[in-house]
Amino acid sequence: MAVDPRLVIAGEPRVQRFGATERHLHTIHATAFSLLLLSGFALYLPFLAQIISDRPLMKAIHLLTAVGWLTALALVVLLGDRAALRSARREIERFDADDLLFVRRRRAAAGRFNGGQKAHAVLQAALSLLFVISGVLLWLGERDTQLRLPGTLALHDAATLLLAALTAGHIFKALSTAGSLEAVTRGTVSARYAAQHHEKWRPPLPAARERRAIAPTELALAALVLAAGAAAVALVL
Amino acid sequence: MDDGTPIGRRAFAGFVGVGLSSLAWGGAAMDLLAQSTKLVPESMRSALPFGKGWRIYAVNPPHPRFDPATWRLRIDGLVERPQTFTYAQLQALPQARQTSDFVCVTGWSVDDVRWAGVRFDDLLATARPLNSATALKFISAEQPYEDSLTLAQLRAPDAMLALQMDDAPLQREHGAPVRVVMPQMYGYKGVKWVSRIVVTDRVEDGYWQQRGYDRDAWIGGSNGR
Incomplete structure (x- = not known):
């Protein structure tokens, strides 16, 4: 496995698993989900x-978190490394044949994501969208009986139960698999971890990372997103 | 490396599609699920994360506290003799019992709630509403919550001012010590923590009517249903 010498820490070679944009998305999603679940x-x-x-306070926290979550996600996508997110x-x-084996709990070689991680991400995304739709409908329904x-x-409730169970499993796996937490906290994992858990993954040699310049159009869009977020905050409160 | 097939994308679309369709059938499914929880002993039912459980709605925290020594219920307005009841005096009035369903306008409900309390004719007997009286305005200790019901509506055989729920004194979050129970209407008409009843000659818009809800909240016949 090719290892960038710059990533060798304390004698142990490490490889890049998640970039800054991916980690920011994860942090925003995880923080917002915790606040939304508790409130x-x-x-x-x-x-x-x-x-x-x-x-009323819990409701305000719930609604503000939801608006902040969507605004922050949009900003990261807009200003972050979109090529990394697309890939x-x-x-x-x-899902390849090995991923399907993995989901059926057989031994299978995984790429950067194994079948379970893929299924988890897909469900997270789908349930998040359903949360937003049913949440907006709950909010509108308080104002217009037609809605x-x-x-x-029932949809908001079922999504809560499913996503809470899914996330509990996700956290359990992260804590019980030694070395996996660093992927999300530091962005890197040890080469040994990569070889052991993600046999088919060929981490790219991190090219000398050029700082991606932010285009003026992106800045303008970001300002627009922020304004929309602020307007939504004013609306929900 | 085998790139595989975009199963994830299809699963995402399928999952979202099924989820959206549940906007139509989810309510019925929740009812069915709640029916099936009746197979579970009642004492364990509340531990289930789904089914027909209460959700506590309030508008101005904290929930009012009930002190039997100082608590009073005032009845005034268009009456011959304004009244002030202590909790013990309310307990001394004829107590009616009933089992009825509680339905919230937001979509949840609780079946077979056992209520005990005072019918409104008995409650008003000593105050004696004037001939011009047509409605009661219930004012909650949780300000600014209030709501009105007409005297005709309150003559429904299952309308009462409840002191007990499920064979125990009304709990704090359910409106202790007394709340309005009006099973034929959505729950927002059932004012909790009632501290004053004003007899009026017209129905005034209550807390939720000022926010767009229907005044006559008949279950299945109001609020867009």
Whole structure:
């Protein structure tokens, strides 16, 4: 396996697994999900509602987090390394024969993402979209009775249960697999970890990373996204 | 390296599609699921993360506290004799019992809630509303929540001012010590933590009506249903 000498730390060769853009997306998503889950539980579970009886505050936190989450995601996509995100998406949405074996819990060689990680990412994305749609409908339904659909609450609830279970599994795997957490905290894993868990992955030699200049159009769009986020905040409160 | 097939993209689209279709059938599915939880003993049912559980809605924290020593219910407005009840005096009025469903306008409901409390004719017997009276305005200790119901609506056989829920004194988050129970209407008409009842000659818009909800909140016949 080719290892960039610059990534050798304390005598152990390391390879780049996630770039800064990917890690920022992960941090934003993880933080927002935790806040949304906690404030959501305070709105949803009677025993918590007794302890945290400030429903309007919990609701405001829930809505603000949702707006902040979407705004921050849009900004990272806009200003970050979009080529890296595109290639990550392409890797995640394609399942080869080994990935399908992996999902069936057989031994299989994995690329940068194994079959389980791919399935997890796909479900996270789908459930996130369903959360946004059902959440917006819940919010609108409070204002316009025509938009109160019979299944909105059920969809938001079911998505919560599914995503909480999925995320618990994700965190369990991350904590129980030695060396995997560094991929998301530092962006790198040891070459030994890569060879052991991602046999088919050929980490590219990090080319001398040129700083990608941010185009003026991107800055203008980013300002627009921020303004839209601010408008959404004003609207939900 | 074999690139594989875009199964992930198809799974994403399929999953989102099924999820969106549940906007139509999700309510019925939740009802069905809740029915099936009746197979579970009642004591364990509340531990289930789905099904027909209460959700506690409130508008101005913290939930009002009930102190039996100082608590009073005032009934005034268009009455011959304004009244002030202590909790013990309310308990001394004729107590009615009923089992009815509680339905929230946002889509959840709780079946077979056992209520005990005072029918409104009994409650108003000593105050004696004037001939011009047509409605009651219920004012919550949780300001600014209030809502009104007409005297005709309150004569429904299952309308009451409840002191007990499921064989125990009303819990704090359910509106202790007394709340309005109006099973034929959505839950927002059932004012919790009632501290004052004003007899009026017209129905005034309550907390949620000022925010776009229907005044007459008949289940299945209002609020876009």
